[in-house]
Amino acid sequence: MKIAIIGNGISGITAARWIRxxxxxxxxxxxxxxxxxxxxxxxxxxxxxxxxFNDTVPYEPWFWKKNRINLLRAWVRxxxxxxKTLMLxxxxxxxxxxxxxxxxxxxxxxxxxxxxxxxxxxxxxxDLKGVRGLYSYQDLAYMERYSENLNRAVxxxxxxxxxxxxxMFHSRNIPVTFLVREESYWNNVLPKEESEMxxxxxxxxxxxxxxxxxxxxxxxxxxxxxxxxxxxxxxRIECGYVGLxxxxxxxxxxxxxxxxxxxxxxxxxKHLETNIKDVYAIGDCAEQTQPLPGRRGIEAIWYTGRxxxxxxxxxxxxxxxxxxxxxxxxxxKFLDIEYQVYGTVLAHPPEHHISIYWxxxxxxxxxxxxxxGNNQEILGFNLMGIRYRHEVCEKWIRDKxxxxxxxxxxxxxxxxxxxxxxxxRQLIHSYxxxxxxxxxxxxxxxxxxxxxxxxxxxxPFS
Amino acid sequence: MNLMDTSLSLANPGARLDNVQKLGLSLASIGVLIxxxxxxxxxxxxxxxxxxxxxxxxxxxxxxYTHRTYGGKPEGIKNNGVWQDSLSNRGxxxxxxxxxxxxxYCLLYWWPQYLGLGSDxxxxxxxxxxxxxxxxxxxxxxxxxxxxxxxxxTVAIFVMGYKYIYKYRHNRYQIIRTLSVMxxxxxxxxxxxxxxxxxxxxxxxxKNMWPLNYYFFDGWSIDGMINGGxxxxxxxSWGFIMMFVLSPFLTYKYGKRWYCSWVCGCGGLAETAGDxxxxxxxxxxxxxxxxxxxxxxxLALVTLVTMAVIFSYVNDNQGKILITPLILLGxxxxxxxSVAIVTYLNRKSMQExxxxxxxxxxxxxxxxxxxxxxxxxxxxxNLFFIDSYQLRSWYGFLIGSAFAGVIGVGFYPIMGSRVWxxxxxxxxxxxxxxxxxxxxxxxxxxxxxxxxCGNCSxxxxxxxxVRSYAQKGQDIVRASCVGCGxxxxxxxxxVLRLENGSDDIHxxxxxxxxxxxTEDEIRILS
Numbered sequence: 001m002k003i004a005i006i007g008n009g010i011s012g013i014t015a016a017r018w019i020r021x022x023x024x025x026x027x028x029x030x031x032x033x034x035x036x037x038x039x040x041x042x043x044x045x046x047x048x049x050x051x052x053f054n055d056t057v058p059y060e061p062w063f064w065k066k067n068r069i070n071l072l073r074a075w076v077r078x079x080x081x082x083x084k085t086l087m088l089x090x091x092x093x094x095x096x097x098x099x100x101x102x103x104x105x106x107x108x109x110x111x112x113x114x115x116x117x118x119x120x121x122x123x124x125x126x127d128l129k130g131v132r133g134l135y136s137y138q139d140l141a142y143m144e145r146y147s148e149n150l151n152r153a154v155x156x157x158x159x160x161x162x163x164x165x166x167x168m169f170h171s172r173n174i175p176v177t178f179l180v181r182e183e184s185y186w187n188n189v190l191p192k193e194e195s196e197m198x199x200x201x202x203x204x205x206x207x208x209x210x211x212x213x214x215x216x217x218x219x220x221x222x223x224x225x226x227x228x229x230x231x232x233x234x235x236r237i238e239c240g241y242v243g244l245x246x247x248x249x250x251x252x253x254x255x256x257x258x259x260x261x262x263x264x265x266x267x268x269x270k271h272l273e274t275n276i277k278d279v280y281a282i283g284d285c286a287e288q289t290q291p292l293p294g295r296r297g298i299e300a301i302w303y304t305g306r307x308x309x310x311x312x313x314x315x316x317x318x319x320x321x322x323x324x325x326x327x328x329x330x331x332x333k334f335l336d337i338e339y340q341v342y343g344t345v346l347a348h349p350p351e352h353h354i355s356i357y358w359x360x361x362x363x364x365x366x367x368x369x370x371x372x373g374n375n376q377e378i379l380g381f382n383l384m385g386i387r388y389r390h391e392v393c394e395k396w397i398r399d400k401x402x403x404x405x406x407x408x409x410x411x412x413x414x415x416x417x418x419x420x421x422x423x424x425r426q427l428i429h430s431y432x433x434x435x436x437x438x439x440x441x442x443x444x445x446x447x448x449x450x451x452x453x454x455x456x457x458x459x460p461f462s
Numbered sequence: 463m464n465l466m467d468t469s470l471s472l473a474n475p476g477a478r479l480d481n482v483q484k485l486g487l488s489l490a491s492i493g494v495l496i497x498x499x500x501x502x503x504x505x506x507x508x509x510x511x512x513x514x515x516x517x518x519x520x521x522x523x524x525x526x527y528t529h530r531t532y533g534g535k536p537e538g539i540k541n542n543g544v545w546q547d548s549l550s551n552r553g554x555x556x557x558x559x560x561x562x563x564x565x566x567y568c569l570l571y572w573w574p575q576y577l578g579l580g581s582d583x584x585x586x587x588x589x590x591x592x593x594x595x596x597x598x599x600x601x602x603x604x605x606x607x608x609x610x611x612x613x614x615x616t617v618a619i620f621v622m623g624y625k626y627i628y629k630y631r632h633n634r635y636q637i638i639r640t641l642s643v644m645x646x647x648x649x650x651x652x653x654x655x656x657x658x659x660x661x662x663x664x665x666x667x668x669k670n671m672w673p674l675n676y677y678f679f680d681g682w683s684i685d686g687m688i689n690g691g692x693x694x695x696x697x698x699s700w701g702f703i704m705m706f707v708l709s710p711f712l713t714y715k716y717g718k719r720w721y722c723s724w725v726c727g728c729g730g731l732a733e734t735a736g737d738x739x740x741x742x743x744x745x746x747x748x749x750x751x752x753x754x755x756x757x758x759x760x761l762a763l764v765t766l767v768t769m770a771v772i773f774s775y776v777n778d779n780q781g782k783i784l785i786t787p788l789i790l791l792g793x794x795x796x797x798x799x800s801v802a803i804v805t806y807l808n809r810k811s812m813q814e815x816x817x818x819x820x821x822x823x824x825x826x827x828x829x830x831x832x833x834x835x836x837x838x839x840x841x842x843x844n845l846f847f848i849d850s851y852q853l854r855s856w857y858g859f860l861i862g863s864a865f866a867g868v869i870g871v872g873f874y875p876i877m878g879s880r881v882w883x884x885x886x887x888x889x890x891x892x893x894x895x896x897x898x899x900x901x902x903x904x905x906x907x908x909x910x911x912x913x914x915c916g917n918c919s920x921x922x923x924x925x926x927x928v929r930s931y932a933q934k935g936q937d938i939v940r941a942s943c944v945g946c947g948x949x950x951x952x953x954x955x956x957v958l959r960l961e962n963g964s965d966d967i968h969x970x971x972x973x974x975x976x977x978x979x980t981e982d983e984i985r986i987l988s
Contacts, residue, residue, distance in 0.1 A: 010914070039913060039914040039915045039916060041913040041914075041915055042913070042914075042915035042916055042917070045915060045916075045917065048541070048542050048543070049541070049542055049543040049544050049545045049546040049547070050539075050541040050542070050544060050545070050917060050920070050952075051545060051915075051916055051917065051920050052545050055916045055919070055920045056915065056916050057916075058914045058916065058929055058930070058933060060746060060747060062747070171542040171543070172478070173478065201536070204536050205535075205536060302913050303910055303911075306910075329909070329910065329911070331911050331913075331955040331956065332955075333954040333955070335536070335538070336536050336537065336538030336539070336632075338954065338955070338956050340911070340955070340956055387908065387956035387959075388956075389908060389909070390908050390909025390910060390911055391909050394909065415908055415956060415959050416959075417633065417634070417635045417947060417950055417951070417959060417960065418635050418947075418960060419634040419635050419638055420634055420635070449963075450906065450961040450962070450963035450965070451963050451964050451965055454963060454965040455965070
């Protein structure tokens with residue numbers, strides 16, 4: 001069977017790897033972006049000089065040959081679903097060693113994993129030169145070209161890519177103005193204290209953070225280049241580059257006039273099948289028609305892409321499996337502050353979500369634990385500047401562990417390096433302080449250490 | 463890898479030094495130049511004073527540069543521009559530094575007269591003479607080129623160690639580890655041996671052990687210790703305690719890092735002076751294949767040479783020491799038998815190994831047995847028919863000097879800071895074997911949090927592709943890992959942690975490992 005995968009990002013490549021593990025099907029991955037799979041999340045580190053592009057490539061070239069995964073460097077212009085044919089355009093590649101790119105490519109089963117594109121909301125001037133999002137390798141190359149002698153960059157949109165882009169320009173001593181529509185950074189996801197911590201940290205790095213400020217217009221210098229932005233407060237900010245980081249949307253423009261059912265993304269069921277037989281969609285471009293409770297239809301993050309890749313491989317190889325992303329987790333790094341979240345931590349929680357919060361006096365570390373006030377069951381963990389163990393937090397949440405159990409054993413979750421201070425006692429102190437008068441104060445029973453963790457993880461899920 | 467361009471950079475973002483940083487670098491460079499000009503015959507009127515000025519300038523320049531580069535900014539990972547700076551990306555400056563270092567090591571090992579070492583009782587001149595006053599102060603003797611080297615080595619570890627600590631001031635593991643290598647360098651490698659010599663005791667670096675200290679069993683070394691009174695006997699016993707008790711115990715509990723990145727002098731220099739070059743190590747599978755054969759070949763070589771030297775020593779000293787050739791033959795037989803027994807008892811886990819590795823091990827054991835019997839039967843004083851001391855001096859030249867020194871440090875700016883530790887150090891080979899099979903140390907990964915970004919692999923000085931494990935959620939148990947902790951530090955998602963645990967180390971490591979990187983793939987010859 002011939003399987004074609006469009007897109008060589010984490011979703012498409014994970015699918016290819018798992019199909020190879022499970023079967024002997026012929027696998028071809030088609031991408032116009034790069035010759036080899038690279039880590040999209042590491043684009044910022046290339047710009048900042050931490051790594052070369054090669055260093056962001058997880059598998060050496062021999063890997064693909066050895067695992068018999070064909071790589072085609074081409075853009076897919078169109079898909080003829082009736083005849084199971086892809087129409088290809090050659091992509092520019094510096095390498096001539098690759099097989100010639102055919103114009104047409106026949107498949108038996110197709111996986112669409114084309115990822116996202118940065119949002120544009122119809123701002124005047126949004127298509128000028130020097131205005132671009134940051135998603136692809138080409139976006140990075142574009143940003144690099146504009147960085148020489150850049151007087152200032154303006155970044156529009158206060159999410160994860162926005163702060164990364166701010167850090168990138170800042171690393172080259174290019175002044176950055178960071179426009180954030182909300183009254184505090186990423187406060188539709190982060191609880192208030194954590195969001196404010198990031199605000200402070202952005203300013204500590206001398207990045208010009210403008211809260212409650214929106215882009216109104218990008219100004220043309222007369223030659224089609226961006227030369228300034230005008231905010232909704234009427235201020236004009238001179239700049240040579242505008243980064244658009246107000247979220248992403250599925251990259252499915254080339255599929256608009258086909259029989260494929262499309263909402264915001266490509267509609268898929270729990271087996272990641274689209275409305276067309278033998279066609280699947282995974283990753284950022286897929287939209288679950290029936291997402292699990294508490295989850296969104298489109299979750300454009302690395303981890304869900306990886307999980308979908310694995311799930312679709314099972315389904316294609318004849319072992320039917322529902323897509324189940326498990327308990328929510330995510331992570332990021334806001335300049336120097338690492339962030340990890342496990343389970344349900346809402347920016348605007350309902351009343352019965354009780355929060356225990358401790359923040360270090362340096363204002364750069366915090367622990368937040370959420371539990372259900374009705375039944376004392378653990379709901380989630382939110383960490384800033386402190387590392388917690390994924391498996392331990394996940395097991396507590398899945399087991400619906402009692403908050404007292406979790407707190408007394410909280411050291412099991414600590415994943416900070418050796419010799420680092422442990423702050424679990426301080427968090428328990430916060431809990432004891434906010435107890436009703438009738439409650440019994442608790443003390444920490446377990447501190448950081450691997451042996452106890454392994455014993456704990458071996459206990460069967462209850 | 464043959465992939466696009468190595469850096470997207472069109473602008474030259476590497477040239478970002480401000481005037482204060484330039485001042486720091488200039489002061490340090492002047493300090494170095496004061497020493498280097500002596501090679502070209504320039505002698506200073508007051509050599510001791512100029513040595514002091516040189517060291518003071520290097521220190522001051524280093525401190526100024528460090529504070530300007532890392533100070534006044536929030537604490538965190540400071541790798542901006544590493545791959546864009548010609549000093550650290552194998553650019554022009556990197557090559558210049560590499561050539562200067564390599565040249566210095568060549569003079570040091572083979573032409574010390576150009577450093578000013580006086581021969582046949584002549585007074586020192588040039589660089590060596592500059593260190594006479596300090597040497598006189600410490601041990602009431604004039605300096606040798608080795609004293610100069612030891613002093614500069616210690617200065618390098620301290621100045622660059624200070625820089626490293628300041629760079630990683632948010633990371634207590636890095637701070638304590640660096641203080642540890644500074645302590646062992648100053649105390650154990652520099653001061654104590656000099657003071658011992660002042661007190662007419664044999665030279666001894668108490669933290670050094672065979673086989674890194676390959677001259678431990680040399681005739682002069684053994685004689686020195688045997689005739690060195692109670693202090694000499696202590697040194698002899700300490701050498702054996704280190705080898706057979708302390709090292710196995712600490713490696714079992716904490717992995718080879720207790721030595722390689724906390725105590726060892728070579729490791730100490732690599733972790734401090736070599737830190738700006740740690741990302742230059744080769745991460746390819748090919749490099750790993752070469753590494754495995756090379757480092758174990760050096761281990762085999764040092765073992766053979768040492769046996770030969772001991773054999774000759776025992777033969778030459780019959781009647782003077784307790785051990786007779788017959789007893790030695792017995793010891794050799796016992797060693798061969800114990801290796802065979804250990805291999806037999808572990809035959810299940812050995813099955814994973816490349817068969818050729820086993821053939822190589824058995825072949826070497828068989829040859830040793832054969833040569834021992836022939837040499838004993840013919841009454842030869844040389845185990846391998848070649849003069850043992852000649853063999854030993856070849857080893858010293860090829861491995862001890864050329865590999866460990868010239869290539870090991872001279873090539874920092876080209877091949878990364880751990881070339882010697884990774885490809886050549888027999889001590890690292892032994893500790894590595896123990897780390898892989900009998901140690902509680904591992905690097906654990908944090909569930910599914912890895913984003914395959916590659917920072918861990920890039921900054922691994924030992925060239926381990928850490929990411930290949932982390933992205934599979936698989937624990938890392940690798941013979942070569944020196945436990946520097948930098949992978950964990952640079953990980954932007956909090957995925958890696960160095961741990962010691964009594965529970966089964968291979969549960970999350972060995973079996974999953976064979977999914978992508980099977981032992982088959984790391985064969986070099988197939």
